[in-house]
Amino acid sequence: MKIVRIEDLTGGEREVISPAGWTSFRFLLKSDNMGFSMHETVFPPGLEVQMWYKNHLEAVYCYQGTGEITDLETDEKHDIKPGTLYALDKHDRHILKAHTELRLVCTFNPPVTGREIHDKDGAYALPEQNEES
Template sequence: MIVRDVDNIIGTEREVHSEGWVSRRLLLKSDRMGFSFHETIIPAGAELHMWYKNHLEAVYCVAGNGSIEDLATGEVHEIHDGVIYALDQHDRHILRGGTEDMRLICAFNPPVTGRETHDADGAYELVEDD
């Protein structure tokens, strides 16, 4: 059984800061669950161009607000507490913070190792783990 408290992740190597977001990696590939699980904070007003071409991601908003724009269709979907979106087609998108910081719960498949950073496309590279 794995039990982790996000408060114990803050300030450790499992808390990853990047321009426009903070990700707290609760479960990683090394936990052998078949997915990784993160709490991500998107600040109000942020604009992130992303494309997870190597991963599928599901994201559930538990606080705050913002929007996601599907770059293939131009559709914009509002995000707020209780909304989930799934990037099931490796969708290119723009994630925008709204008037409040968004707190998002995210699952990635394949799982991330914790060492990934966004590349020029806004994607995580596939990292071969030990």
């Protein structure tokens, strides 16, 4: 059994602060052998990031804040608010924008290794390409 508390992640190697301005607390990683990774990601108000997880599937649950996700394939926009889940089941290119501080629970398959930030495409490398953690 694993017990992980956010206070144990804060300030450690499992707290990732990206150059774009989001912060991710990596609760479960590839090294935890669960078959997925789970993070809490915090977007500050006004942050807008274009992403494309071409190497991962991601499901995101919003439990605090408001924002908007835009599907770049269709230009369709969806409101994000507490109680909303979106799943990027087709490696969807998208833009996530925070209207207020967004707090999101994110699950990735395959699991990430821990220190990933978005590359020029807005993606994370495959775990076997990113074994520094």
